[in-house]
Amino acid sequence: xxxxxxxxxxxxxxxxxxxxxxxxxxxxxxxxxxxxxxxxxxxxxxxxxxxxxxxxxxxxxxxxxxxxxxxxxxxxxxxxxxxxxxxxxxxxxxxxxxxxxxxxxxxxxxxxxxxxxxxxxxxxxxxxxxxxxxxxxxxxxxxxxxxxxxxxxxxxxxxxxxxxxxxxxxxxxxxxxxxxxxxxxxxxxxxxxxxxxxxxxxxxxxxxxxxxxxxxxxxxxxxxxxxxxxxxxxxxxxxxxxxxxxxxxxxxxxxxxxxxxxxxxxxxxxxxxxxxxxxxxxxxxxxxxxxxxxxxxxxxxxxxxxxxxxxxxxxxxxxxxxxxxxxxxxxxxxxxxxxxxxxxxxxxxxxxxxxxxxxxxxxxxxxxxxxxxxxxxxxxxxxxxxxxxxxxxxxxxxxxxxxxxxxxxxxxxxxxxxxxxxxxxxxxxxxxxxxxxxxxxxxxxxxxxxxxxxxxxxxxxxxxxxxxxxxxxxxxxxxxxxxxxxxxxxxxxxxxxxxxxxxxxxxxxxxxxxxxxxxxxxxxxxxxxxxxxxxxx
Numbered sequence: 001x002x003x004x005x006x007x008x009x010x011x012x013x014x015x016x017x018x019x020x021x022x023x024x025x026x027x028x029x030x031x032x033x034x035x036x037x038x039x040x041x042x043x044x045x046x047x048x049x050x051x052x053x054x055x056x057x058x059x060x061x062x063x064x065x066x067x068x069x070x071x072x073x074x075x076x077x078x079x080x081x082x083x084x085x086x087x088x089x090x091x092x093x094x095x096x097x098x099x100x101x102x103x104x105x106x107x108x109x110x111x112x113x114x115x116x117x118x119x120x121x122x123x124x125x126x127x128x129x130x131x132x133x134x135x136x137x138x139x140x141x142x143x144x145x146x147x148x149x150x151x152x153x154x155x156x157x158x159x160x161x162x163x164x165x166x167x168x169x170x171x172x173x174x175x176x177x178x179x180x181x182x183x184x185x186x187x188x189x190x191x192x193x194x195x196x197x198x199x200x201x202x203x204x205x206x207x208x209x210x211x212x213x214x215x216x217x218x219x220x221x222x223x224x225x226x227x228x229x230x231x232x233x234x235x236x237x238x239x240x241x242x243x244x245x246x247x248x249x250x251x252x253x254x255x256x257x258x259x260x261x262x263x264x265x266x267x268x269x270x271x272x273x274x275x276x277x278x279x280x281x282x283x284x285x286x287x288x289x290x291x292x293x294x295x296x297x298x299x300x301x302x303x304x305x306x307x308x309x310x311x312x313x314x315x316x317x318x319x320x321x322x323x324x325x326x327x328x329x330x331x332x333x334x335x336x337x338x339x340x341x342x343x344x345x346x347x348x349x350x351x352x353x354x355x356x357x358x359x360x361x362x363x364x365x366x367x368x369x370x371x372x373x374x375x376x377x378x379x380x381x382x383x384x385x386x387x388x389x390x391x392x393x394x395x396x397x398x399x400x401x402x403x404x405x406x407x408x409x410x411x412x413x414x415x416x417x418x419x420x421x422x423x424x425x426x427x428x429x430x431x432x433x434x435x436x437x438x439x440x441x442x443x444x445x446x447x448x449x450x451x452x453x454x455x456x457x458x459x460x461x462x463x464x465x466x467x468x469x470x471x472x473x474x475x476x477x478x479x480x481x482x483x484x485x486x487x488x489x490x491x492x493x494x495x496x497x498x499x500x501x502x503x504x505x506x507x508x509x510x511x512x513x514x515x516x517x518x519x520x521x522x523x524x525x526x527x528x529x530x531x532x533x534x535x536x537x
Contacts, residue, residue, distance in 0.1 A: 031064045034140045048115065083099075119147075234265075240307050300352075305335065340379065344424070344425075
């Protein structure tokens with residue numbers, strides 16, 4: 001009986017021998033400081049989208065330091081940047097939250113590209129004891145390794161990212177199916193079966209009765225959890241077919257057309273590396289068809305159907321998961337939300353490949369009941385996340401079914417990272433829950449008190465103000481014409497006054513009456529278009 005008791009006591013006391021508290025860790029009488037956690041070489045995965053600061057939780061041990069006005073000065077990087085002072089430290093162990101600010105500029109862009117290539121960045125935190133504002137020569141440091149959370153595995157900082165395969169196809173299907181056209185040497189296939197029959201394959205998930213959005217979100221979660229890195233997540237449904245466009249107006253071609261449409265799709269994705277890449281969708285294709293001359297290889301689109309869509313992994317980390325906020329009303333609304341977001345933040349990189357078209361064979365069962373199209377609902381909901389974005393007017397959010405981009409938006413290949421800066425969106429909006437989830441220990445976002453209804457009200461006032469500014473701008477274009485009208489009016493009044501002097505008092509009274517009527521007509525004409533006003537005068 002004594003042996004188990006002694007064994008239990010040993011287990012209880014062992015942590016005190018391994019990590020003694022307070023002064024038991026201190027040796028000698030000289031001041032000392034040491035970093036207990038994180039350990040040297042600790043890897044910190046960062047959520048880069050919307051990150052304005054990096055929070056590091058540290059545990060420090062300080063010994064034999066009794067300065068009344070003392071502090072611990074915290075330096076970051078190579079020790080040149082002072083981050084903060086921890087005032088009035090006490091001897092023993094203590095936990096601190098260190099917020100490392102991010103400065104945006106060329107260096108930031110370079111670091112984002114570096115991290116999104118799977119590289120790691122070394123970062124040193126140094127802690128120095130100070131007294132009266134001067135360092136006393138006692139310090140300690142810890143070296144950390146920063147990597148992107150978008151890469152689903154730790155990266156070796158000395159080499160670039162080694163991709164297993166560049167593509168993974170995420171297929172929603174009623175029944176498990178064989179798709180050798182999607183499972184290739186360059187691509188993996190993961191399918192989710194939402195029908196009643198359980199699949200047998202290891203690369204198939206059974207999720208009976210789920211919504212369209214829940215299916216895609218589960219596929220994305222499973223793909224990221226595989227521990228493999230993919231350049232593109234390609235979503236499609238079992239009722240979608242892809243083919244090369246043979247030249248017919250609607251893109252329908254004979255089956256014997258040479259070439260593999262899926263490999264062409266992948267080739268164009270690698271060539272342009274869009275944030276989101278689409279093929280021509282049967283219904284929308286007439287809206288994007290070029291009327292004269294040969295079509296360009298690609299074109300920018302603003303509102304695209306997600307029947308087949310490939311998301312670059314950097315953009316996917318911002319845009320996904322699909323919102324399920326409106327699943328009881330319409331499964332279309334999640335696409336509206338994503339279209340607004342990607343049109344704002346990736347405006348030159350939402351591309352349609354004109355040599356391909358995707359056709360909906362309408363085999364999906366149970367979808368028709370959730371096809372409400374009150375576009376104002378999801379649009380107003382998501383625009384509450386827009387931090388007065390400068391390109392809102394070009395997105396045309398009030399007309400989501402307009403496929404083409406604003407004329408000023410031109411397609412561009414990827415040059416920089418697709419990481420989105422925090423100043424361009426409100427990270428406290430529910431659609432960005434995944435960017436500030438509690439498990440992100442490095443997040444510094446505080447969304448307490450955030451209110452969606454209040455944001456929607458603010459948005460209403462912003463829209464009213466923008467409307468006033470637009471009207472003022474339109475009226476400003478008439479300033480020159482109004483000056484001409486004013487000069488002509490003055491000349492006419494002078495002529496009328498001259499006639500009045502010759503006409504006598506009675507005629508003067510009649511002329512003044514006519515003058516008043518004429519003035520009212522001129523004022524009415526002035527509020528019309530410029531051409532009408534000038535013609536009346």
